[in-house]
Amino acid sequence: MVHTCVVAGCRNRRIPGTSLSFYRFPRDPDRKQRWIAAVNREGWLPNDGSRLCSTHFISGKQVKNPRSPDYVPSVFTSAPLSPESEIKEETAAFEISDKQEAQVEAANALLFLQGQGRSVVDQRLSQVDHDVAQSASSSSSSDNGEESEPVSSDSKDRGGKPGKRSAAEPDNYEDMLKFLKKENRALRESVDKMSLSETSFRNDAEKVRFYTGLPNYFVFETVMWLLAPHMNGTKNMVKLSMFQQLLLTLMRLRLDLKNQDLAYRFGVKVGTVTRTVLRMVNVMSTTLVPTAVFWPSRAELRKNLPAALHSTYPDCAVIIDCFRVTLEKPGSEVNLLCGASAGSNTLKYMIGMAPQGVVTFVSRGSPGSVSDKSLAEGCGFLGKLLPGDVVLADKDLDIGESVAAHGALLKITGCDGGEGSEGSEGVSLTDISPERLSVRRHVERVVSMVKLRYSMLTGPVEVPFTAAERSSNIFTFDKIVQVACALNNLCISAAPLE
Structure with missing residues (x-):
């Protein structure tokens, strides 16, 4: 059938060979x-x-x-x-x-x-x-x-x-x-x-590092490929592509941008941002964390020991640190599940890192009033130590006796403690040998690495991320800390392997 355009004065017709629609x-x-x-x-x-x-x-x-x-x-x-x-x-x-x-x-x-x-x-x-x-x-x-x-x-x-x-x-x-x-x-x-498009990230490694903390687009794409089979159920729930969902979540962890800010950037509602971050954290917690955060064997640790520790602590198994994160709302569900007082407004974590800077252990969150000793004995960290292992810390932690009970030795490298587990008086920099000073700087760099890379770990934690799964009582923020550690392990370590 031959059609003619109905617009007055337009003589276009549908005839064989025409390119018009x-x-x-x-x-x-x-x-x-x-x-x-x-x-x-x-x-x-x-x-x-x-x-x-x-x-x-x-x-x-x-x-x-x-x-x-x-x-x-x-x-x-x-x-x-x-x-x-x-x-x-x-x-x-x-x-x-x-x-x-x-x-x-x-x-x-x-x-x-x-x-x-x-x-x-x-x-x-x-x-x-x-x-x-x-x-x-x-x-x-x-x-x-x-x-x-x-x-x-x-x-x-x-x-x-x-x-x-x-x-x-x-x-x-x-x-x-x-x-x-x-x-x-x-x-x-x-x-x-x-724009925050795939094309703009694919050709700009610096942009990838700034927004996600990952070293380049290849690593970002690999993470997306690993998560894709577990994200299929989210296609009809969120008006964002898989790329956008992962990017939005990493920007939340990396830059600690507020949900309203991310909603403007991605053209969605604030509720969509919150649901996307929670959903992606759950997916990464079950896929990335088990494969990226693990305790290596003693042989593997000694094989890749950084030069700063070769002569001083050849038996170093782990560098530990305890840090607190402030909650946005005191007396939240986290504290109620932990059995803490309603006025408490911090979570406390113990994190263990291999000498190379790879996270090998991270505890669940505990109320900020919990002592170092109680946290170490209750989180399962001590059970991973072997007799003869050396544990390094850059500040005095009250776990020396607990570590010694497992045949290991705690060494404090920071200025507020001595070289033993007893935490003696501070030592001036002029009295420390170059080898000890090198160890101290290495430990400080490893300890600060994860929190510097993912700003959300500095708090305060917003209410939507302090909820817990009723079946397991695992806090959402515990998963966020674990995911940040897993992502950190995909990046270049503090001490590149030699």
């Missing part, structure tokens, strides 16, 4: 009414056979996204005028052309910002130029009874007759096209650089 009027009443208003034919209503051709859309096709300029047709030339109005049309034609060119340029930029567009400036400018020339030709023909010469000198390429044109006009037209193309490319590059 012809669209039915939408079934949605509101959108259909907007199409009818755009066609602007007084007293006319479409029927089942009514069609609108693709030349009346900025991008050359209709778009079903209500935010797109092509949700409703918007490219129209003036309808045929009465004889007494034709003289006015000739002088106004070029003003219409200027307005349409400005509309095309603005709409095309909007399309690119929405990620839907393509370079249609050249096509639309050619179409506008052709319509203006055709309108001027028709007007002149009505007055003189014969065809006049077209306005555009390149209309011969479009099937018209060659005409005359001023010498300056082609140069200006070409210059305008070059300027628009250059501006378009600059706009696209600027948008791509500012």
Whole structure:
């Protein structure tokens, strides 16, 4: 069946060989009414056979996204005028052309910002130029009874007759096209650089490190590949791609951005951000943590011992630290489940790291009032020590006796403690040998590494992340700490293997 465009003055028809598309009027009443208003034919209503051709859309096709300029047709030339109005049309034609060119340029930029567009400036400018020339030709023909010469000198390429044109006009037209193309490319590059898209991260390792803490896009992509089989159930629950879900979660851990900030950046609601982070933390807790956080064998530890410890502590098995995290709301569910007083507002963790800087142990959170000794004896850390192991710490921890009971030895390297587990008076830097000083700096660097890499571990912890699973009483923030440690192990260690 041959369809003809219903727009007044448009002679486009669906014939063999045409590259145009012809669209039915939408079934949605509101959108259909907007199409009818755009066609602007007084007293006319479409029927089942009514069609609108693709030349009346900025991008050359209709778009079903209500935010797109092509949700409703918007490219129209003036309808045929009465004889007494034709003289006015000739002088106004070029003003219409200027307005349409400005509309095309603005709409095309909007399309690119929405990620839907393509370079249609050249096509639309050619179409506008052709319509203006055709309108001027028709007007002149009505007055003189014969065809006049077209306005555009390149209309011969479009099937018209060659005409005359001023010498300056082609140069200006070409210059305008070059300027628009250059501006378009600059706009696209600027948008791509500012966007949080896969393309912008794939070619920028520094951007990956800043936003995620991971060393490069290859590691990020590997993590996404490992998590993908466990994320299939989330596709219909969140209006974010797998890439966006993982990126949003890592940005939350890495930069400690507020949920409202992330909601603006990703164009979603605050509740969506919270649910996405909680869901992704659960997925990473069950997939990454068991494989990335583990206690290595003694042979493996000695094989890769950093140079700073070779001569001083060759039997070093672990570097430990205890740190506290403030809760945003005192007396939260965390403290109630821990049996702490309602006024307590901190969680305490013990973390163990191999001499190379890889996290090998992390405890569950305990109320901040718990002593070091109680935390060490209750979290399972002591059970991993072997007789003869050396445990290093950069501050005095009250676990020397507990460690000794398992045949191991605790050594304090920081300035607030001596070289033994008893925590004697401080030692000045001038009294420490270069080897001991090297050990102290290495331990300090390892201890601070995880918290510096993932700022969310510094607190305060927001209420949505202090909830606990009723079945296991595991706090969400415990999982966050474990996931941060697992991600840390995917990065370059404090002491690269030799």
